[in-house]
Amino acid sequence: MKREIRQAFFIFCTVITLLTIYYYWMGGAINVEEIKRETRVNAQEFHDFHADRYPEWTLETMDSNENVAIALVYIVKDRKNEADYRIAINSARCYAEVHQYGFIYVDYSANKTLQELCPQSDFFFTRHCLMNEVLQTAPYEFFVFLDADIGVINPRRRVQDFLPAESSVNVMFYNRFYNDEIMAGSYIVRKSKQAENFLQLWVDYYEKTKLFPFSGTDNGAIQSVVLEFFAPELSPYREVCEKTWRTGRGFAELFRYEACAQYLISLIPKKEFAQRGFVLYQKGEGWSRDGWVSGTWWCERDLFFHGWKKAKLGGEWQLPFTSESLFDDKCSANEFDRWIYSTGFKVPCLQLDLRLHPYFLEKRSAYYKALKELFDEKLFPVKAYEKYGMP
Numbered sequence: 329m330k331r332e333i334r335q336a337f338f339i340f341c342t343v344i345t346l347l348t349i350y351y352y353w354m355g356g357a358i359n360v361e362e363i364k365r366e367t368r369v370n371a372q373e374f375h376d377f378h379a380d381r382y383p384e385w386t387l388e389t390m391d392s393n394e395n396v397a398i399a400l401v402y403i404v405k406d407r408k409n410e411a412d413y414r415i416a417i418n419s420a421r422c423y424a425e426v427h428q429y430g431f432i433y434v435d436y437s438a439n440k441t442l443q444e445l446c447p448q449s450d451f452f453f454t455r456h457c458l459m460n461e462v463l464q465t466a467p468y469e470f471f472v473f474l475d476a477d478i479g480v481i482n483p484r485r486r487v488q489d490f491l492p493a494e495s496s497v498n499v500m501f502y503n504r505f506y507n508d509e510i511m512a513g514s515y516i517v518r519k520s521k522q523a524e525n526f527l528q529l530w531v532d533y534y535e536k537t538k539l540f541p542f543s544g545t546d547n548g549a550i551q552s553v554v555l556e557f558f559a560p561e562l563s564p565y566r567e568v569c570e571k572t573w574r575t576g577r578g579f580a581e582l583f584r585y586e587a588c589a590q591y592l593i594s595l596i597p598k599k600e601f602a603q604r605g606f607v608l609y610q611k612g613e614g615w616s617r618d619g620w621v622s623g624t625w626w627c628e629r630d631l632f633f634h635g636w637k638k639a640k641l642g643g644e645w646q647l648p649f650t651s652e653s654l655f656d657d658k659c660s661a662n663e664f665d666r667w668i669y670s671t672g673f674k675v676p677c678l679q680l681d682l683r684l685h686p687y688f689l690e691k692r693s694a695y696y697k698a699l700k701e702l703f704d705e706k707l708f709p710v711k712a713y714e715k716y717g718m719p
Contacts, residue, residue, distance in 0.1 A: 387598070387607060388493040392486050399430030399468040403455045404476055406437035415647075416479030416636040418655035422666055423480040425659040429487065430468050434458055446531075452512070452546040453534035460527040463517055475513035477637045478616055481648065483664050485631035490516065490615045498522045498605045499558075501550070502614025505621045505687065508586045508695050510554060510608065512547045513634065514616050522605050526557050541577045548573060548582055551589035558606045562592050568702075587698035611688060612681075620645045622684055627677035648673040 390396065400420050404410075417433070424431035436442060436451070436458065446457035459473050472487055490500070500516040503509070517523040533549040543549070552573075555566045569588035572581050593608065601607065609615075619626070619633030624646045626633070635645055650668045659666055 390488045390491045390493055392488050394488050397468040398470045398487050399432050400424050400472050401432045401462055402474055403434040403458050405451045412638045413476040415652055416477050419479040422655040422659035423483050426483055426663050428661055448534045450534055450545055453531055456527050457531045469519055471517050473515050478632050478634045479636045481626045481633045482630045483667055494602055496605055497602050497607050499526050500607045502609035503611050505611050506618045508590050509547055510550045512550045529553055529557055540574055544582045551586055558604050559596050565592055584698040587695045588702055591699055624648050624673055625675050625680055627675055627680045629677055
């Protein structure tokens, strides 16, 4: 048995090596998309690297050089842990200066007016209340909300690369690699009444969830907020998902609820969501991702990395730069050479995908396991199976 396992592992390593050699030999001419397509478990199902559930439509984004007013927004409770987020926030400030974006830093503890406007005792929800205030008052068209531990790994990618050309889209999120959550710690909103109403609904979920035994705070709530706001016709089925959420006492129940909600989200065509004002980027497609999942490896399609806390440096993530202080001073327009990298972290995107794919498959397996439990228990009414093709 051990001999068979060793032989299988040898064959796997040989294939990966040959693919990598071929990639370099062809000078990058290999069709990466074809390789990724061939390695998928099922390209027609939800949650793949590039979801093809509705392949007849893809989001058209702005030109990378289009002149549009963009601001990066950081909102912190106070400055007590400022040193823990120094690398992340300073790299983003420098990035904003390089591309001449706005940079908004809100210290909640220093502003009595904001404390009165947003009095929620759970600061995770307070942040989105504050973001709504920023959205309504700051003179920008698009706002990129960022957790304090999100920094810039690749300054040559621009925010415009992820902004929709369609004027109907006002709210943009992405799915995390770590689990089946919609990422609550970073999103893009366009100055619009729709975005204001969406954020307010999210904030209102604080009152709805504060008595839950284990709500996951804003991370848990965002799935239901998206469904309630952008897919109200699925409310009866959303409420089925929420039964697990309301009574759950740990991550197992929370992740089960999130998988259930993600399945419902997958039933609405992406084009239809965009027409309603919403875009959800799939795993690996968004402007940011959990950098520690790839061991801080990055490739040219990356922009932001999540998880840059000084307290976890050297453990959960590695410093990809030659110094922690590269971004401490003010940056100038087009000063891309401020990002001085240590060797061994930038890799071809194909190599990065090959590293991420096993992790993705592990999470995908957990997703289907959670769905199977829900469907085996016949929690959805029969008409749901008939109308939406539930398995």
